[in-house]
Amino acid sequence: MKVNETINVTLWELKEIANTLRMVANELDCPKRESCLDRNVMRSCNNVVDIINGKESSLHENIDYYMKVGQIPNINE
Numbered sequence: 559m560k561v562n563e564t565i566n567v568t569l570w571e572l573k574e575i576a577n578t579l580r581m582v583a584n585e586l587d588c589p590k591r592e593s594c595l596d597r598n599v600m601r602s603c604n605n606v607v608d609i610i611n612g613k614e615s616s617l618h619e620n621i622d623y624y625m626k627v628g629q630i631p632n633i634n635e
Contacts (some may be wrong), residue, residue: 572610576633579603589628597624600631607631 579602583589588596604623608615611634615623622629 569610572606573633576603576606576610576631579606580631583630589630591625591627600624600629604629604631607633 579599583596583599583603586596586599588599591597591600601620601623604619605615608619608631623631
């Protein structure tokens with residue numbers, strides 16, 4: 559699979575992934591972003607939520623997703 563290859567994933571599957579990442583983030587207190595794992599979980603969660611919301615995140619937002627303490631993604635439903 560190529561890096562920029564597009565795949566089809568159903569919306570309910572994306573929401574399940576986002577929900578699982580949210581639960582992991584809550585259990586590990588990841589919004590504090592104290593460890594590399596915290597930062598990666600939060601960045602992944604934010605990226606999935608952006609896809610669900612039909613949004614493409616900017617470079618600045620990607621940095622915030624990785625570093626900004628207390629920032630939590632929100633699914634717009």
